[in-house]
Amino acid sequence: QVQLVESGGGFVQAGGSLRLSCAASGRSLLIYAMAWFRQAPGKEREFVATISRSGDSTYYTEALKDRFTISRDNAKNTVYLQMNSLKPEDTAVYYCAGSSLYGSTWDADFGLWGQGTQVTVSS
Numbered sequence: 001q002v003q004l005v006e007s008g009g010g011f012v013q014a015g016g017s018l019r020l021s022c023a024a025s026g027r028s029l030l031i032y033a034m035a036w037f038r039q040a041p042g043k044e045r046e047f048v049a050t051i052s053r054s055g056d057s058t059y060y061t062e063a064l065k066d067r068f069t070i071s072r073d074n075a076k077n078t079v080y081l082q083m084n085s086l087k088p089e090d091t092a093v094y095y096c097a098g099s100s101l102y103g104s105t106w107d108a109d110f111g112l113w114g115q116g117t118q119v120t121v122s123s
Helices: none
Strands: 003-007 010-013 018-025 033-039 046-051 058-060 068-073 078-083 092-099 117-122
Touching (some): 018 033, 018 117, 033 068, 033 078, 078 092
Parallel strands (some): 010 117
Antiparallel strands (some): 003 018, 092 117
8 A cells, every 4th residue: 555645844935945745655656647736724625736657747737837846756756846936825735646547637536645744835
C-alpha cells in the first residue's frame, strides 16, 4: 500500500515562495500520474496541477500556471510543487494525489491521497 506524506507548508508573507514535497512510501510512484489539489476554508477542493508518470507532461489550472510549477523525481519517489509570488488567496490545505489516469482534473479520478499540508499566506 502506498502512503503519501506532504511537507513544506507553513506561513509565508505575500510575495514569498514555498516548495511543497510529497514523498511516497510502500511502492513506486512511477505507476501513478500525480497531482496537487488544494482546499481553502469553506470552499470545495480544487485542482492545481498534474504531472505524467515520466514527468515530461504537465497541466495546470489556468489561474496558477504562471506562479506554480509541478515536478517529480521518480528516483526519490517524490513530487514537488514550487509556489512563487504567493497571495493570501493561495491559503489552503494542499494535497498530493495519485491516479492511474493522466490528464484528469477531477478529484474522483484520484484514488491515492496524502493527508495535506497547510499553507498560509499573510498580506
